[in-house]
Amino acid sequence: MKIYHNPRCSKSRKTLELIKSNTLDFEIVEYLKQPLTIKEIRLLLSKLNIAALELVRVNESIWKEKYQSKKMLDNEIINAIAVHPQLMKRPIVITNKKAIIGTAPENVLQLF
Numbered sequence: 001m002k003i004y005h006n007p008r009c010s011k012s013r014k015t016l017e018l019i020k021s022n023t024l025d026f027e028i029v030e031y032l033k034q035p036l037t038i039k040e041i042r043l044l045l046s047k048l049n050i051a052a053l054e055l056v057r058v059n060e061s062i063w064k065e066k067y068q069s070k071k072m073l074d075n076e077i078i079n080a081i082a083v084h085p086q087l088m089k090r091p092i093v094i095t096n097k098k099a100i101i102g103t104a105p106e107n108v109l110q111l112f
Contacts, residue, residue: 001026001111003102004036004044004092012091015102019093022112035085041078044092047099052077055101056087063087 003019005028006012019026036044045052052074056063062084072080081087091102095111102108 002029002094003027004029004031004088004090004094006030006032006090009090011103011105014105015091015093015108018105018108022109031085031088031090035082036088038078038082041081041088044094044099045074045078047094047097048092048101052081055081055089057089060084060087 001019001023003012003016003026005016007030016028041052041055045055048055053072056077058064058068063080067077067080070076089101089103091105093100093102093108093111098111100107100111
């Protein structure tokens with residue numbers, strides 16, 4: 001199990017606490033310090049079973065300033081996330097087969 005975590009985010013911290021209370025076998029990736037590669041983002045989207053735009057925090061100023069008014073293909077959105085990791089929704093918890101966005105931290109419990 002792996003959590004893409006932002007320690008400054010309250011939902012990310014809450015999700016991490018839920019993981020800690022259910023397992024000792026997990027990895028924490030602070031994705032702002034260790035941005036995901038394009039390949040990792042594609043794998044994440046596959047496990048989440050969502051389109052690239054659904055992974056974007058559309059209220060982020062970078063999105064509004066640089067991308068919001070553009071019609072973008074999934075590849076372009078993935079590239080934007082790779083360049084600007086703060087655009088990625090958080091936290092995200094993944095297992096070998098599935099991933100969940102923890103905007104509602106209790107959703108992560110589905111993975112146990």
